[in-house]
Amino acid sequence: MLGVDRKTLHRFESTGILSDDILDKVCSLSGYGRAFFERPILDAPNPGAVSFRSHRSLTAGARDAALAAAMLAFEIDDWVHDRFELPTHSLPQVINRTPTEAAAALRAHWGIGEKPIANMINVLEAHGVRVFSLVEETRHLDAYSFWRNERPYVFLNTLKTAEHSRFDAAHELGHLVMHKHGGPIHRNAEDEANAFASAFLMPPADLCAHLPYVRSLNDILEGKKRWRVSAAALNYALHKHGLLSDWSYRGNYIQLNKIGRSEEPNGIERETSQIWKKILTALWSEGITLAHIAKELLIPERELSNLLFGIAAPLQDGGARNLGGLRLV
Numbered sequence: 001m002l003g004v005d006r007k008t009l010h011r012f013e014s015t016g017i018l019s020d021d022i023l024d025k026v027c028s029l030s031g032y033g034r035a036f037f038e039r040p041i042l043d044a045p046n047p048g049a050v051s052f053r054s055h056r057s058l059t060a061g062a063r064d065a066a067l068a069a070a071m072l073a074f075e076i077d078d079w080v081h082d083r084f085e086l087p088t089h090s091l092p093q094v095i096n097r098t099p100t101e102a103a104a105a106l107r108a109h110w111g112i113g114e115k116p117i118a119n120m121i122n123v124l125e126a127h128g129v130r131v132f133s134l135v136e137e138t139r140h141l142d143a144y145s146f147w148r149n150e151r152p153y154v155f156l157n158t159l160k161t162a163e164h165s166r167f168d169a170a171h172e173l174g175h176l177v178m179h180k181h182g183g184p185i186h187r188n189a190e191d192e193a194n195a196f197a198s199a200f201l202m203p204p205a206d207l208c209a210h211l212p213y214v215r216s217l218n219d220i221l222e223g224k225k226r227w228r229v230s231a232a233a234l235n236y237a238l239h240k241h242g243l244l245s246d247w248s249y250r251g252n253y254i255q256l257n258k259i260g261r262s263e264e265p266n267g268i269e270r271e272t273s274q275i276w277k278k279i280l281t282a283l284w285s286e287g288i289t290l291a292h293i294a295k296e297l298l299i300p301e302r303e304l305s306n307l308l309f310g311i312a313a314p315l316q317d318g319g320a321r322n323l324g325g326l327r328l329v
Helices: 006-015 020-030 034-038 060-081 099-110 120-126 162-178 189-201 204-210 217-227 231-240 246-259 275-285 290-297 301-307 318-323
Strands: 130-133 143-148 151-156
Touching: 020 034, 060 130, 060 143, 060 151, 060 290, 060 301, 099 162, 099 189, 120 130, 120 162, 130 301, 143 162, 151 162, 162 189, 189 231, 204 217, 217 231, 217 246, 231 246, 275 290, 290 301
Parallel strands: 130 151
Antiparallel strands: 143 151
């Protein structure tokens, strides 16, 4: 799109020096102003500490795009942190425990017992996790997470099913509490995070109490409403804890594959951030819109919107009610 060959492009990337003509093209194509490229280098996460899913299939371009999205998220997070008092994190480090034990320990630490998690994003935010949505260039990823200055961050894909996104959120929570010091990239880390997510969303004792017998796939499709997980995840958890035979597990898996994974049966509503909605509502009440923030940070408004679950400048809750008394005469 710039009209340059690959060798020239590599020179731009290695030196950071662009001619005025090329920089004008970059600004025009990207939507960023020249001032953004003249500012100091942004803070970036340590690539080795980021819990990317499927390391083997992750291309360098996808990795760099994800890290760049995180750099932009730092900008808005720091901007907000200077103006609002946000929850500090209450994530303990659970080591030398099985994933199921770690999930139970975290539930006990947070005082939520065995009950189902109504909203994963709200739980994360209430305990000090900064949650962002993935931007366009990184939406082929499921999710990723890391620590920065003792603040935990999670980035979630908003194009997957709502159930998939909830499981991803719990998966990344597992990385944050189990793999902070050991790093998220050791061989069994992904399996451990999956096991943690399953146990955190579907505590074994709660499964046994509310779904001890499964006669058919319909029981799973009905039961998944309680834990707000995918039918496949519930099918797997029931089998893992001995509540489903090998034959039934495989039969249900075959039926679910015939249905397809793009649309979840008995799907739930999508979760979104409450923290960002409250922050933007408070700012809007003072006349500060996302466009104002974008201008101050020198970042296009669409980039910020992509990171904030598409929340623009929401009306205050009372706004619609205040208009309810108007009459046309």
